[in-house]
Amino acid sequence: xxxxxxxxxxxxxxxxxxxxxxxxxxxxxxxxxxxxxxxxxxxxxxxxxxxxxxxxxxxxxxxxxxxxxxxxxxxxxxxxxxxxxxxxxxxxxxxxxxxxxxxxxxxxxxxxxxxxxxxxxxxxxxxxxxxxxxxxxxxxxxxxxxxxxxxxxxxxxxxxxxxxxxxxxxxxxxxxxxxxxxxxxxxxxxxxxxxxxxxxxxxxxxxxxxxxxxxxxxx
Numbered sequence: 001x002x003x004x005x006x007x008x009x010x011x012x013x014x015x016x017x018x019x020x021x022x023x024x025x026x027x028x029x030x031x032x033x034x035x036x037x038x039x040x041x042x043x044x045x046x047x048x049x050x051x052x053x054x055x056x057x058x059x060x061x062x063x064x065x066x067x068x069x070x071x072x073x074x075x076x077x078x079x080x081x082x083x084x085x086x087x088x089x090x091x092x093x094x095x096x097x098x099x100x101x102x103x104x105x106x107x108x109x110x111x112x113x114x115x116x117x118x119x120x121x122x123x124x125x126x127x128x129x130x131x132x133x134x135x136x137x138x139x140x141x142x143x144x145x146x147x148x149x150x151x152x153x154x155x156x157x158x159x160x161x162x163x164x165x166x167x168x169x170x171x172x173x174x175x176x177x178x179x180x181x182x183x184x185x186x187x188x189x190x191x192x193x194x195x196x197x198x199x200x201x202x203x204x205x206x207x208x209x210x211x212x213x214x215x216x217x218x219x
Contacts, residue, residue: 003051010058017064020218023162025062026154027085028069034094035078052077053108059084060177063170065161069154070094070136070145079127080111083118086173087161089147089154090136097133119144165204166218167195 016022029035059066059081068082070090079096082088090096098115100107107128116124119134120142126132139145147157161169171191178184195201199219207214 003048003055006055007051007058010055010062013062013064017062017166020166023064023166023218024158025059025064025066026069026158027059027066027081028151028154029072029074029078031072033072033078034068034070034074034090035076035081036073037076037078049108052080053110056080056084056110056114060173063173064166065169065173067154067158067161069151070096071150075099075133079115080107083111083114086176087157088145089149089157090140090145091150092135092137092140092148094136095133096127096136096139097131098127099131099133101129101131163213163216165195165200165214165216167191167198167200171195 013022013025065087066085068085068088068090070082070088071094072091073095074082074090075095075097076099079098082096098107098111112124112128115127119127119139123134123139123142123144127134136145136148140148147153149157171188171194174184174191175188178188200214200216203216204214
């Protein structure tokens, strides 16, 4: 299934990010949709829900930024994938929403909280309780979609992200995802100290003083 393929890809990405061979992950779909939703057979329980939950959380746990490049419908599980990403770019007319209330289904608590935090609580209520859909242009005005544009724009943005400091992005991403527990606080402090003591931090300061673009290595 597509979810099992994504789980395999995520395992590979973890290794590539750790070795600094991958700096940015771009998640997109095959035309004419980003993801028009899941096959409804068996989605109410069982392995599908477990695998989907793992895929969503894995994207948030990757140390590199994950960019969603959306062109076309991203409904149901599509919107769940979108909110699992760190950054989002979409063509203006792309449709997003979670029409579970039209199907008698209920998404998991993680999705409820994530939609509300990424798209604002009022829009989350409208999507989840009212089964409303929004265009990417609508969500761009409220901040849920960070940029409007197509595939070429997404690749250009990804290249800019790849030039940023990997250790900084990993630490900030961890801080944004943390739930406030003591383990998360300790891990964030560790990541922060490692970044400040890194060769990349020295390179950043040197490049600033020399008025040139830094060459970050993730070290």
